[in-house]
């Protein structure tokens with residue numbers, strides 16, 4: 001007497017929504033992906049994933065072939081089709097403010113609600129300031145047709161770019177923020193095929209579910225800035241942050257994950273999430289409780305400036321006319337995402353200071369070119385290193401880690417390398433005659 005699996009819609013087909021829609025269809029649900037961007041919908045419907053995400057193209061083909069996944073731009077169709085509607089649109093930082101921009105979330109709910117035709121659950125997955133779900137509950141009930149019983153729940157998403165498929169199919173945990181037993185049962189039904197794999201679930205209220213997400217990202221950001229703060233201390237006394245981090249990591253209460261020092265965090269999530277959280281906390285009168293997040297942000301920004309300083313110092317104090325090979329543009333390896341990418345920030349600053357910087361990235365080159373046409377780009381790690389005065393590793397792709405320093409020595413003008421991600425084997429590069437430098441290492 002198991003109830004029929006609910007039919008799912010996924011509103012917003014960016015990193016989060018596309019992955020969620022595709023994975024749920026592969027698991028066995030009937031899924032309708034919805035977006036206002038007709039081009040994106042056409043791409044997905046024809047089997048093309050608009051983003052770089054390992055494993056996703058193959059799963060999209062599989063899902064489309066199964067007949068369980070379709071795409072539309074019509075909210076009327078979504079309301080007609082779905083029992084459970086996932087809201088997966090972006091919440092970027094507002095221009096000129098630290099606050100999150102909720103335009104897309106509000107628009108998704110406003111577009112969907114009038115088309116709900118039967119008892120439905122609207123589930124927010126986007127990262128939002130605490131209190132948003134309560135406000136959206138009112139909105140969805142106000143806009144749904146009279147007599148339609150509609151509820152709202154919150155189910156934060158923790159997937160990492162580059163591992164999105166695995167994180168979606170085998171999440172560490174599922175958090176269900178609900179206001180009723182019915183909503184809880186509906187969510188369980190909508191995730192039954194994931195829960196069957198033994199995924200732990202936390203049932204909680206809407207506000208806690210919203211907070212789990214920003215608390216998790218804030219913790220991760222804090223951990224990175226913590227080790228980078230230690231790097232600053234190491235720099236002052238000639239100590240070695242790599243050995244320090246390795247030593248801390250062996251205490252399993254601390255652990256080595258997100259304790260890698262270097263250029264710091266970027267991307268579409270951590271930087272804007274800590275700012276939005278600090279901003280929201282101030283609005284609700286608990287700004288002091290998370291004021292350390294401002295410090296976390298400052299430490300992180302200083303990493304970029306100090307990396308530029310290190311390059312400049314290595315070149316004798318002046319970047320003008322110096323040829324700089326910039327290895328990496330994406331905010332992290334295995335991604336084509338350049339949102340708030342530390343690598344491009346550094347490259348642009350060096351360019352602004354007169355450096356002749358040449359950028360290469362194995363996957364994000366196209367996005368970088370479009371966003372920053374003023375920079376010069378090359379076709380390979382070796383290509384951009386030709387006649388370089390210094391090679392600067394900014395994103396730790398394995399392509400760069402595997403470069404043989406002996407071979408690279410043949411193309412550069414000066415054997416100088418700045419390891420912005422502590423990703424190269426310092427001893428090996430030094431043995432090959434390179435001047436190796438990294439922040440936080442003497």
Ligand code: UGA
Nearest residue numbers: 157158159160161224258259260264265266267269331332
């Ligand atoms: C992050 C979180 O890790 C996910 O759990 C979350 O779901 C996601 O944000 C989101 O909110 O959507 P993501 O932005 O894909 O995921 O990237 P991370 O793997 O967290 O890396 C973030 C940045 O931190 C990168 O620039 C990376 O280079 C940097 N980093 C990471 C370090 O500098 N040091 C480390 O030790 C780890």
